[in-house]
Amino acid sequence: MQITLDNPASAPQPANSYYSQVARVELPGGGVLLYVSGQVADGPDLATQSRGVFEALGALLEAHGATLADVINIRTYLxxxxxxxxxxxxxxxxxxxxxxxxxxxxxSRLFEPDALVEVEVVAAIP
Known part of the structure; x- marks a missing residue:
């Protein structure tokens, strides 16, 4: 098993902290699991922030050859x-x-003071 930690240049960069956006786990015999760090987004309301979060998640997954259709687990913090x-x-x-x-x-709150939602996902790709 091989693990790669990544901050793809084509996706949002970590804000206000030092961490990896994606952990890519190459499984023995093929297949990949992608663990994507929690994402927040700017916006005046929950719907706008939620859209921004899913756009960021999509960009991070795309950088590793996956899409939101490959998500197998999601954790949401409201x-x-x-x-x-x-x-x-x-x-x-x-x-x-x-x-x-x-x-x-x-x-009670998220690391970004104005954030209303944070979402992290796990995706599986063949």
Whole structure:
């Protein structure tokens, strides 16, 4: 098994911290797992931020030959769980196939003071 940590130049760069955006795990016998760090986005409301988050996730996956259709697990952190319907509507715009496994949490705040949502994913590609 080979593990590569990456910050693709074609995708958003880490903000306010030092970390890798993607961990690429090459599996014995073929196949790849991509672990993508939590993403936040700017915007005046939850829907705008959610769209920005999924666009960033898509760019990070694309840099490694994957798409949002390859997502098998998603973890969402909302600062107000009452926004889950609004977030879910945006999520369904981007994740249109079989729904991945999922966890959603309400948190008191995120590392970016104005962030309302943060999402991390795991994707599997052949």
């Amino acid at each position: 600062t107000d769980i009452d926004g889950i319907g609004e977030y879910g509507a945006v999520r369904r715009e981007f994740l249109t196939g079989t729904a991945p496994t999922s966890m959603t949490f309400e948190v």
